[in-house]
Amino acid sequence: MSAFSAVLKRDLRLARRAGAGASLGLMFFLVLIAIVPFAIGADQRLISRLAPALLWIAALLATLLGLDRLFQSDEEDGALDQFLLSGASLTLLVLAKALAHWLVTGLPLSLAAPVLGLMLAIEPQAMLPLALSLLVGTPALTLIGLVGAALTVSLNRGGLLLSLLVVPTAIPTLIFGVAVAKAAAEGRDFAMPLTVLCGTTLFALAISPIAAALALRQARG
Amino acid sequence: MRRGPRFLFRGLDLALEPGQVMQLTGPNGSGKSTLLRLLAGFTPPDAGSVDIEGAGEAAAGSLLHYFGHREGLRPALTARENLAFMAGLLGGDESRIPEALSRLGVSRLFDLPVRVLSEGQRRRVALARLLVVDRPVWLLDEPLASLDVEAIGIVSGLVAAHAQAGGMAIVATHQPLAATNVTLDLAGRREIAA
Numbered sequence: 001m002s003a004f005s006a007v008l009k010r011d012l013r014l015a016r017r018a019g020a021g022a023s024l025g026l027m028f029f030l031v032l033i034a035i036v037p038f039a040i041g042a043d044q045r046l047i048s049r050l051a052p053a054l055l056w057i058a059a060l061l062a063t064l065l066g067l068d069r070l071f072q073s074d075e076e077d078g079a080l081d082q083f084l085l086s087g088a089s090l091t092l093l094v095l096a097k098a099l100a101h102w103l104v105t106g107l108p109l110s111l112a113a114p115v116l117g118l119m120l121a122i123e124p125q126a127m128l129p130l131a132l133s134l135l136v137g138t139p140a141l142t143l144i145g146l147v148g149a150a151l152t153v154s155l156n157r158g159g160l161l162l163s164l165l166v167v168p169t170a171i172p173t174l175i176f177g178v179a180v181a182k183a184a185a186e187g188r189d190f191a192m193p194l195t196v197l198c199g200t201t202l203f204a205l206a207i208s209p210i211a212a213a214l215a216l217r218q219a220r221g
Numbered sequence: 222m223r224r225g226p227r228f229l230f231r232g233l234d235l236a237l238e239p240g241q242v243m244q245l246t247g248p249n250g251s252g253k254s255t256l257l258r259l260l261a262g263f264t265p266p267d268a269g270s271v272d273i274e275g276a277g278e279a280a281a282g283s284l285l286h287y288f289g290h291r292e293g294l295r296p297a298l299t300a301r302e303n304l305a306f307m308a309g310l311l312g313g314d315e316s317r318i319p320e321a322l323s324r325l326g327v328s329r330l331f332d333l334p335v336r337v338l339s340e341g342q343r344r345r346v347a348l349a350r351l352l353v354v355d356r357p358v359w360l361l362d363e364p365l366a367s368l369d370v371e372a373i374g375i376v377s378g379l380v381a382a383h384a385q386a387g388g389m390a391i392v393a394t395h396q397p398l399a400a401t402n403v404t405l406d407l408a409g410r411r412e413i414a415a
Contacts, residue, residue: 087282
């Protein structure tokens, strides 16, 4: 467990140290949402209807940002070798990295989403459900991305390939995440999509760390 | 162990007793690093096995130190933070960091980010890991690279002290190492007892 917290602590510290590493995803999110009205035009009702989808797409893209470096930096500087010597299971350490990544991207995104939703004239009653859907759904995005990052660890410019691998697998999360906010905006009950969203996150939580650890081991073989 | 169709080495049989230091020599590309990575368990051998006697339930990895070309230091973190991370990860004692750094002659660099250190200083900081975390088996790949004369003396001393305390070390280096008991030359693949 100490190895887990060591990895978590270091990654959080690195995110803080690397100059706004944590807020970078957030800024990207903000910029993306800010340009939407310029692109779509001043039709407030249209923007309001699109808002949940736009916020979710922005969250997905912001999560992908920097994900390709997640394991690459550890691979390059030899830290990954030390992970294997720690005696702790690689799956657990990979999970620690995922948690750190989510804490600096997914969590702030979810908290900022209601505020940014204002800029998109989102229905007031949909604000909290939207934040909730992001809070529950962004861990799945990070976890799915984790596998992509592990698979592309030895590729120098793996970013694009990573997106190609991750985005299609993130579709179920996207669908049910948007469904929660949409249902809430239309005043319908959103318990069903929210439950399915929780399901995708738990599924990713069960599978992804194991798959990522396996991919990392393969990459070094 | 093979690289492509070519055998890097085959029929290699080596055993190390507590207190022994083995020096790996051989020209570039003869497989020194590959052998060390194989012994560390990073890459599986094509045939054969690596055993640590008395390891019991413990994973072999948790009994050894591997120190390679890539030191595992993060430029953005300070020397102390880097070593504290290693201590946490590998199960060492964080309170031994100051002493370890001073033994390697880099105690002044304690709170400097590794980014600003020179190559030699960086390696000294990285080598402090061997003292912060106790492991009976040391696998060192070119530990003396980019070190000055003083540091080479320090590292040789560390290896000797480690062997004296009953540890084992396999060191790949081209420079003579005082503490060596056994030399394995991968070029001719002859085992020479000293």
